[in-house]
Amino acid sequence: MSAYKGSHILSVYATIDELIEGIHALKKEGKKKFSVISPVPHHDIEHELHPKPSPVRVFTLIGGLFGFTLGWALTYYATESYPLIVGGKPYISIPPYGIIAYILTILFGALATIAGLFINARLPEFVIKDAYDERLSSDHFAIQYYGDETELDTVKDILNKTGAVETHKKIEEIPQKNQFVD
Amino acid sequence: MEIKRRDFVKLIGAASVATALPGCTRQRPRNLIPYVIPHEEIQPGKAVWYASVCRECPAGCGVHVRVREGRAVKVEGNPVHPVSEGKLCSRGHASLQGLYNPDRIQQPRRKREDGRWERIAWDDAQELIADKIKDLIDEGRGDNIAFINSHQTGSLDALINEFLNTVGSARRLNYEPFGYESVKKASDTVFNVEKIPQYKFNEANYIISFGSDFLETWMSPVKHAREFGAARELQNSRMVPFLHVGPRLSMTATNADEFIKVKPGREYALALGMVHVIVHENIARGIPRAQLNHVRAVVEDYFPREVERITGIQFEKVEKLARTFAAANPGLAVAGNPSLDGNNGALTTAAVHLLNYVCGNIGRTVVFEQTDLLENIDSYANMRRFVRSMKQGEVSVLFVYDSNPSFTMPEASGFNAALEKVELKVALSSYLDETSAQADLILPVNSPLESWGDYEPSDGVYGLMQPSMKPVFNTRMAGDILLSLKALLNNDENDASFYDYVRERWREIHQRLAPNTDFEEFWVGSLANGGRFTDAQTMTVQLNDRFAKQTLEELKDREPVEQNGFELMTYPSMNHYDGRGANRPWLQEIPDPMTQMTWENWVEIHPDDANRLGIRNGDKIEVRSSYGVIELPAYVYEGIQPGVVAIPVGQGHSEYGRYAENIGASPILLLSASLADVTGSVKWSGLDVSVVNKQERLRIANVAGSDVQGERPFLQVVTVEELIRNSTREEKEEYPQIYEPHEYPEHRWGMTIDLNKCIGCSACVTACYSENNIPVVGKEDVRRGRELSWIQIQRFFDAREDSDNGRFLPMLCQHCTAAPCEPVCPVFAAYHTNEGLNAQVYNRCIGTRYCSNNCPYKVRRFNWWDYDFPSPLNWQLNPDVTVRTKGVMEKCTFCVQRITDARQEARLEGRDIRDGDVVPACQQTCPTDAIVFGDLKDPDSRVNQLRERNKARGYHVLNELNTQPAVMYLKDVVEETTS
């Protein structure tokens, strides 16, 4: 999903050039409440949007740190709860426990990354509620614009001029409480 | 795992009831006298010990039987019995498997017309016999009744004679396949007494064996091993030298400081040569001057160069040996192994008697006693005469008790054919062996562990047997059967029991030994003691005046004809003796110490011969004599003379239960029927045979992964010279430690094993099987390397460059301080206790086998299957030790159950565990005391003292791995045989 909510239109483009033109047209009008849909991330699009770094990396870091701590805590607690001598080694032995901590760092780092992606990208969403066009995943592009109905109509005209082949419209009822329940 | 202990616990209820209700069952043993625990009551969960006598061979060791909840679970030596002194051999331990053998005959059986067996009631069976005997007596043919039994003394012996007297017969054969005829003959020739002397190895200063395997099977192996162990105790880095001269590197030979290989039957020349040197050099102490010339004349031909010609031993060596032996004062020379019977056995023994005589050893290390009990054994000549009378129809009723002549008599003797002429053959036997299979009636007898009785192995040693448990099956004591028969014959209603009979006989002993005491006290004391033991009454012997050069010549057996190129040598098997041990699974599974073969019989053949015939280990070869032919796997063995093949006796049963049947072939089938010329014994050796390579690989189960250790210092040996030179040098013990060592708050259990004393007899292995419920895996799994022995007697032939002798390394869990097996276990099934045990928690084990991979000693054993203990073998299981299920690792625990017991015992008495409280099963039974266990934290403990005294010999196997084992080995020592 995107950072915006509510009623929107979806203008579908057949080529990337026209899409870029559409983005330019919107920018010229000073309209910013849109997102771009593409089958692949493309540097031309990124160039237009100047995205901020994704917060997923924070999740990765926190997950990793958690795993690291858990690894040491688990091994330490396990040893303390039933201390048994093996092979003449000390009860708390750093090298083997470090391996456990290392592995758990990666495991929880990875799990947290996935969690970060899902939280930030608002996934999974098993039934797509927003306007969508099936060509978008393969070879078409789209601009999704959010706004009230009057604004949407003007935007639709702007985009149509830049070569949008089709426009879908989705009007949300107000209030829009439980929108992102999934 | 579930069944067994549950059964035991069920029994607990029954056991306490049984104590409360005396005399409620017929077969209940009376007045059992517990030895260790006073007879207040049997307490469930605690063991009771009964003293008895082992009857697995004629040696007659005293035993203690450990009984839990009414079941015998372990046999150990009786410490006060002069033969065993607390020790026991493998065969003794396996008597339990005779008791609980799943193939025991469970009730009386009669053979039907069609040859199948049917059940018969005891009374019917006994009446049937009595009727037959009555008929015979009425016809005046009472002497047509005959009795063959294994060697018996005491009450049963007397009762058999009494029974035969009642019916008016004298046909009684005290039959043992290995009857030591050559020793008797030699004593008769040299000293004019037809007796078998007692040998005192612990009193000798020099030991020479002329082919006598006295540590394995010869006469009284446990006693000999015990005394040998004492003799080989190091005193100031020196010990009693031991030289073995013989045809084959037997286990006894391999323990010698020097083994001189000679062709079988030529050992006598060395003995005579030594006598020659001694009498000519005037160093003979034992004989009056007057006899010196007599002896000189006898041995005049055997000057050392002649000895060199006969035996190949250099004449200088002969001279040196003679001088050293004469100087020993006293030394001990022994000879008379059955395997030389028929091959100058009598001559060798006579020569050795002479050697002992001239050195003054007679009466000191070789003692003739007033009553020699082995002399009653009937020779093969008597058996042959008996076969002839059977053939002539002079035997109508034959009783065979605890003897298997159909198997042990040479096939060519015609025993089996003659047996068919006997109208009624009654087997008083527990097993369906070759003889009972031909019987008309089998009356199953109690195992010795279920029986009353007595046995005198030697003069003054009265061993008393008492039942340790109720009979497992519907069997009776042989004595009771004979008494019932006697009563039936006399129409006597009085049902006397053998128990009363034994007691009556002990009244006589009471009169003789302690007439002034109360008999009841004497009896109870004897039961608790396991018998009464007094000093033997010895007799002095003198050289037979008529003994002359010619006499020696007469003792010579005919030179073997060499047509087919090989001379056959047979010898009693270490584990199976004459074959009676073959149905004990432990004895099948525990490897022969020298060849490390299991579940197998084999032909030992020299590598030169083997190369010539293209034979490799395990190839099927055919051995053919004029009397028979057998096929067996080859064992290519350096320890045998070229031109000789050796086969152990004991395997190749066609009957005798699931464990004995169809294993190998019996060499007895090859033997000649005729008597040995001189002694009248079976010609166990010296037969001419041909050997053919059958070009087929057989699946042999040999435990040895390698016969040599190469550069690996697993088994270390020093000569006394080296020992004296380096007497202060110690093994480098301290390695840098990364980790702070753990403290042992109370004890640190450890073990010291003196390799110099280990003779390889494997009694410890059997004891361990018995104590720790180790399953027998069978031939196929042994072949695959899956045997489960916790302690293994590993044998290497190359421990010293200058000798090919095999040496033994008892390998068991080393209980390392820094054990490699422990940290790799993912679930803490292997861990270290704070008493230093490397513990294995079976119920925690998930079976990764990682610990086993990581054990450098390879002493961990994995349960590849759920092993079967066919009923009633499962009754033997020690209830104190978990029976392991499939998928679980197991290993030596230092008998942790005994440690726990000792701790509990100490706790009950309110004290700490003392040194000697904990004796693991292996140490307990070790005849030579090679194994010592104890607390390493206690500086005064025996185990520490031993280490302290033998610093220069102590080493840890794989010390460089820094596993810091708790087991320390003391290096094997080689003494010089000549000085």
Add this chain to the structure above:
Amino acid sequence: MNQNFLYPLYIILFVGFTALLIVVGCERQPTHPRQPIDFSHKVHVGEYKIDCEYCHSGVRSGPVAGIPSVQTCMGCHQLVAATEPEIMKLREIWERGEPIRWKRVNVVADFVYFDHYPHVSEGISCETCHGDVGQKDELLPTPHLHSMTWCVDCHDTYEASKDCMICHR
């Protein structure tokens, strides 16, 4: 978190299989043993306050507490309550000279070696483990006696050794 559908399938198979193995591998405990005689601890212990060790006499000298012999029963029941039907049963058994085939109630795993003496001698009361049998007419299995957790907890409380070899060998 739904993913490639093979993955959950795999997990389901895995878990199911494991569960099967665990069920197969577990020993079952007897649930409700039917005793040959309706012996009541409530009567003996609860009402008549007979000491446990009067019948279970082995606890101070060895590992096993022991089940009393028929003679012990008859010691009292020659006279006491001799006409009760259950006691008549007992008498019959006594006269036949048979042991009473009691059913085991608590079956501790074979690899557990419990020794009464050290526990009793340290003053642990019978009730601590066996519960208040004086309240019960019929004894049913005591689940905690089969749980190592329970043993270990108590050893922790009393600071007794937790060495595995104490109970397993």
Add this chain to the structure above:
Amino acid sequence: MPSSYNLSYTKTDADLLNTLKSPSKGYWVALAILSIGLLIGAYGWGSQIYYGMGMSGKNNPVGWALYITTFVFWVGIAHSGTLISAILFLFRVRWRAPVYRSAEAVTVFALCVAGLFPLIHLGRPWVFYWMLPIPQMGEMFPNFKSPLVWDLFAVFTYLTVSSTFFVLGMMPDVAILRDKFRGWKKKVYGVLALGWRGTDQQWRHYTAAYLFLAALATPLVISVHSIVSWDFAMSVVPGWHDTIFAPYFVAGAIHSGLAMVIILLVPMRKWFSLKEYITDHHLASLAKLMIFTAFVVGFAYAIEFFMAWYGGDIYKRDVFLFRAFGPYWWSFWGLFFFNFILPMLFWWHKYRTNTVWLIVVSIGVSIGMWLERFVIIVTSLSHEYNPFAWGSHFLTSTEVYIIIGSFSLFFFLFMVFAKILPVVSNWEVKEVIEPPKKK
């Protein structure tokens, strides 16, 4: 490199759909054969659980044999996927795009198969959960000092990370399938696509997550096989106790992984007509990489032998002599030939562009790598410290059944995957070709 593609967005989509068409008869026959293989494996394992570990050919010295060999083999195979997808991703290697999906599939399925072997080789598999880090019997945990527990953690983590990586990478492609199909398939793929629409925000988090996963997977892949190697290197067994083991195992893993990828790519590219995606150039690149890995493993063999000689430890020296000249000589020389000599063919352009030779050499390397583990495990254990305890492994039918089952399971999973999910990463191919433009 994009110039090498003559593709368009529509074409790639069509090709993608093409791979998912109803399978041919041959496919079903192959699947049926593999199912039989699976049943054989299940029978083998079942009988082993029922009768005991004795059904396999192990014994006292050789406590581990074919199961652990095959376990290490599959873990090694698994490494190819992560190598190609994560490491080449981090290095921005562009030919990675069309091949990495199948490589990841190899990783996941090989790990699934490998994960079974520690269970199979347990004496008491029904209590395997005692190894898991959960308190048992009150407060008993597994022994974290045991390399097997590290192994469990490592393999479990690896399976988790690689399968999430796999599933995550597939999400945009599954979205295509969702949009292309109708009916029940649309619903199924719709669920699997998790509502992916491809907005710029989604792509932003997605690429970030993808990058971090790749960054985590890279040290993981190195450490997993290092830890697997420590199962051996942490022991005292001569021939196992080697410091070189970790890099040696990782190199070996990559070597075998490459081979397995080639084995799967070549027929796939033929059957699914993917020649335009997986070009001869790609295959040749893999082959060149294989020369490199062959040299790495060859170097490791040489160093092992050098150390055995130079180290002066008689036990280790004897094990290496035993490997080369003992009864297992065939396995030792076999591995040397297959792993080192045979890949040298790829020096010649002719061989590395010939698909038949590619397959032959790759199969050879797979065999060789299996033999390598066999040699390491079985010969070392057969000839350990105690000469009296030497002994050798013997082959049993149960072991063969289980190994057949393991290979069947792997190929079964892969074949099912190839027919229901995109075997080529469509979106990443699109990334490197020209987007639709105005003419």
